[in-house]
Structure formats: C-alpha cells, structure tokens
Amino acid sequence: MGRFIINGGIPLRGEVAVSGAKNSALPLLAACLLTEEEVVLHNCPRIGDVFSMQGILEKLGAHVRFSGNTICVAAKEIETVAMPEKLSKKIRSSIFLLGSMLGRMRRAVFQYPGGCEIGARPIDQHLDALRKLGVEIEEEMDTIHCRTEVLRGAHIRLSYPSVGATENAILAAMLAEGTTTIENAAREPEIVDLQNLLLAMGGKIRGAGNSRIVIEGVSRLHGAEHTCIPDRIEAGTFLAAAAVTRGELRLLSVNPGDVRGTIDILRGAGARIREEEDSLWIRVGGRLEPFHLTTNPYPDFPTDMQAQMCVVAALCNGVSRITETVFENRMRHIDELKKAGAEAEVKGHSAYISGVYSLHPADFTATDLRGGAALVLAALAAQGQSTVSRIEYIDRGYEALEYKLSSLGADIRREC
Numbered sequence: 001m002g003r004f005i006i007n008g009g010i011p012l013r014g015e016v017a018v019s020g021a022k023n024s025a026l027p028l029l030a031a032c033l034l035t036e037e038e039v040v041l042h043n044c045p046r047i048g049d050v051f052s053m054q055g056i057l058e059k060l061g062a063h064v065r066f067s068g069n070t071i072c073v074a075a076k077e078i079e080t081v082a083m084p085e086k087l088s089k090k091i092r093s094s095i096f097l098l099g100s101m102l103g104r105m106r107r108a109v110f111q112y113p114g115g116c117e118i119g120a121r122p123i124d125q126h127l128d129a130l131r132k133l134g135v136e137i138e139e140e141m142d143t144i145h146c147r148t149e150v151l152r153g154a155h156i157r158l159s160y161p162s163v164g165a166t167e168n169a170i171l172a173a174m175l176a177e178g179t180t181t182i183e184n185a186a187r188e189p190e191i192v193d194l195q196n197l198l199l200a201m202g203g204k205i206r207g208a209g210n211s212r213i214v215i216e217g218v219s220r221l222h223g224a225e226h227t228c229i230p231d232r233i234e235a236g237t238f239l240a241a242a243a244v245t246r247g248e249l250r251l252l253s254v255n256p257g258d259v260r261g262t263i264d265i266l267r268g269a270g271a272r273i274r275e276e277e278d279s280l281w282i283r284v285g286g287r288l289e290p291f292h293l294t295t296n297p298y299p300d301f302p303t304d305m306q307a308q309m310c311v312v313a314a315l316c317n318g319v320s321r322i323t324e325t326v327f328e329n330r331m332r333h334i335d336e337l338k339k340a341g342a343e344a345e346v347k348g349h350s351a352y353i354s355g356v357y358s359l360h361p362a363d364f365t366a367t368d369l370r371g372g373a374a375l376v377l378a379a380l381a382a383q384g385q386s387t388v389s390r391i392e393y394i395d396r397g398y399e400a401l402e403y404k405l406s407s408l409g410a411d412i413r414r415e416c
C-alpha cells in the first residue's frame with residue numbers, strides 16, 4: 001500500500017500517449033481461453049487488474065508472456081475448472097472467465113468476483129444468460145458451480161445493457177451449438193473490440209456496438225493477433241486533469257469518438273478541444289462554466305468518468321449537478337473532496353457541486369479506482385502539498401500514472 005505525494009498548482013502541459021483500455025484488455029484476456037492456440041494482444045496496459053488476470057490464467061494452466069505492452073497467452077491445456085479464490089476476489093473481471101471456461105470446458109467453479117465497492121454489483125444477468133444457453137448453476141454460499149453437457153444457442157434478452165453480462169454471454173456462445181441472439185446488449189466500444197478479436201480467432205459474430213448481437217457457434221477457434229483499443233477513461237481523465245490545472249495537453253493514441261461524452265461536457269463548459277484522427281488537444285485558460293451530467297450506458301456519459309468530473313465541477317463558476325444512475329454507491333469521493341474545500345452535497349443519486357475559485361491541499365484516501373483518480377486531480381489542482389493514500393485502487397486501472405503526469409510537468413512521487 002503506497003501513497004502519492006503531490007505538490008499541486010502547476011498547469012499541466014505537453015503530450016501524453018493514452019494506454020490500451022483496461023476494460024478491453026480484461027475480456028480479451030478471458031477470450032484467450034477459448035482456444036488452445038496462442039493469442040497475442042498488443043497495446044495491453046501494464047496495470048494491476050491485468051496482472052491479476054494474468055495470475056488467474058496461469059493458475060488455470062495457461063502460459064502467459066507479458067513483455068512491454070504485448071501479452072501472449074497460450075492455453076493449450078486447462079488444468080482445473082476451479083478459479084483461484086484469492087485472485088478472483090481481487091478483480092471484478094474474473095467473472096468474464098465464466099463464459100470462456102464454460103465454452104472451453106463445459107464446467108466451472110467460481111467465486112463471486114471482487115473489485116471496487118461502488119454498488120451491490122449482482123451477477124444475476126450473467127447467470128440468467130448462461131442458463132439460457134443450457135448451463136446448470138448451483139450456488140453454494142460464495143461459490144457457484146456451473147456445468148453443462150452441451151451449450152446450445154439461445155435467445156437472450158438482458159433486462160439492462162450490462163457490459164459484463166453481454167461479454168460473458170458472447171464468450172459462452174462462441175463455441176455453443178447453433179445461433180445465439182443477445183437483445184438489449186451493451187454497446188460500449190470495448191464490446192466491439194471483443195468482437196474484433198473473436199472474428200480474428202475465426203468466430204462468427206456480428207452486431208457489436210448495436211443492441212442486438214448475433215453469434216453463430218463454431219466448433220473451434222484459433223490463435224490470433226490483436227491490438228487493444230485506447231482507454232477512453234484514461235483519455236477522459238487526462239482531459240479533466242488539463243481542465244482542473246488550467247493547462248494545455250495533447251493526447252496521442254486516442255479514439256476521439258469514444259470520448260464523446262466527456263469532450264461534449266468539457267466543451268460546453270468552455271474548454272477548447274480539437275479532435276484529430278487519433279489525437280485530442282485541449283486548452284483551458286480560466287474557470288469553466290457549470291454543467292449538468294447524468295451517467296448512463298454507452299453512448300451516454302460513462303459512469304467511470306463521473307468522479308473525475310466532480311473535481312472539474314468543484315472548480316467551475318457556479319453550481320453543477322452530477323447524477324449517477326449506473327451504480328448506487330459511487331459518490332464516496334465527494335466526502336474526500338470536501339477535505340480540499342469543495343462545496344458539494346449529495347442528494348439521492350445526484351451531487352450538487354458549487355464551484356470554488358481554488359481547492360486547498362489535503363490528505364486524501366482513495367475510495368475506489370476512479371474516485372482515487374479524482375483525488376489525484378484535486379491534488380494536482382490544489383496549490384501546495386497533498387497526499388493520496390490507498391493508491392492500489394488507482395494502480396488497478398492506470399498505467400504509469402505518476403510517470404505520465406510528471407512528463408506533463410506535475411510534481412508527483414510515489415512513496416511505498
């Protein structure tokens with residue numbers, strides 16, 4: 001457990017390359033179990049959750065080589081159908097392996113996944129989708145036993161466009177007999193990325209990015225090489241960092257279209273933003289105007305950018321309203337931000353944030369991954385020395401954050 005020590009008040013300036021997307025890399029790594037051949041993923045971020053996923057794959061019997069940002073997974077044989085408990089409980093995305101394990105082995109023994117505490121995060125939709133494909137599921141305390149003789153294509157209608165349930169249903173259906181249709185599927189760019197890897201592996205799938213996905217099961221998938229898409233949440237976090245430090249940044253290796261929600265809000269608030277094919281430029285010269293945003297599934301505003309935008313709002317010229325509809329307990333950073341003089345009140349699912357001219361330094365404690373990133377932004381904005389502890393949350397999802405920020409002029413160091 002370490003902490004960041006940040007001397008804030010310095011406008012960030014310069015160029016920074018955005019890493020591969022955490023929320024793509026994790027389901028892509030799960031997909032690697034669907035073939036005994038090697039799958040090579042480029043642009044894979046070196047972050048805590050990917051290291052945990054690597055550990056799980058190795059415990060299941062896969063050979064994994066992770067060099068630079070390229071990870072090679074060869075799951076020639078799977079040695080156990082039981083997920084390693086400690087690692088599985090560490091990350092939410094261990095649940096994605098359920099679909100792959102059932103596709104490949106027809107059996108799996110699972111623990112409820114871990115991850116950040118941002119809401120109840122049930123997995124009922126994942127399990128309902130798998131039951132539709134013919135999986136028998138027995139839940140015993142914290143352990144879930146899943147088995148099937150044959151996976152059969154089915155018509156699945158999700159009651160909410162859950163990202164994880166969509167990905168799990170896709171992964172299980174790839175090697176099922178017959179056709180699977182997923183209605184009310186999540187439309188996130190990471191689902192399109194998963195489809196692209198599965199197509200490269202010889203799968204038959206279409207429709208990702210729309211709410212209806214159709215999969216024709218095949219009897220086997222083969223190895224492939226694929227590049228993870230850029231992380232739209234990391235990109236959004238850097239845009240917010242430019243806004244709160246009133247700086248000027250150029251983000252490289254980014255898909256501007258995937259960052260639309262954040263770009264539109266910041267532009268509407270007065271930030272100057274230029275979009276190029278795979279880069280973004282932002283300049284913020286003074287205080288931004290207040291804004292209203294509501295998180296919702298893609299293409300609406302992403303919940304994973306809500307906390308960072310609370311810091312932007314904390315420095316705006318008026319009252320902003322930020323409403324969280326995706327997770328029921330994702331406002332814990334607000335109390336931490338108040339330590340730096342933020343004026344905010346949470347009523348129901350909304351935070352009403354009355355912007356102040358400047359934040360002051362404080363000793364913050366990260367409450368979760370994105371909440372932790374928000375506290376780093378607050379510390380960068382506040383003139384003087386702040387600390388952010390429990391940074392293991394932040395390490396789950398941001399690659400080399402302190403190095404990237406230092407290269408933009410920030411005074412930040414890690415203390416272990």
Ligand SMILES: CC(=O)N[C@H]1[C@@H](OP(=O)(O)OP(=O)(O)OC[C@H]2O[C@@H](n3ccc(=O)[nH]c3=O)[C@H](O)[C@@H]2O)O[C@H](CO)[C@@H](O)[C@@H]1O
Pocket residue numbers: 022023026092093119120121122123124125126127160161162163164165186297303304326327328
């Ligand atoms: C690794 C990964 O990709 N994580 C992302 C994924 O999480 P994750 O896949 O867990 O998020 P979901 O889209 O599934 O969850 C959205 C909402 O649906 C609820 N729900 C979900 C499944 C289910 O079976 N039952 C149920 O009630 C959840 O509790 C939550 O309130 O999408 C979230 C929403 O964009 C992001 O914040 C996470 O960063």
Ligand SMILES: C=C(OP(=O)(O)O)C(=O)O
Pocket residue numbers: 022023091092093115116118304369370397
């Ligand atoms: C909530 C997040 O991730 P996870 O679903 O992996 O907990 C996130 O990336 O903000």
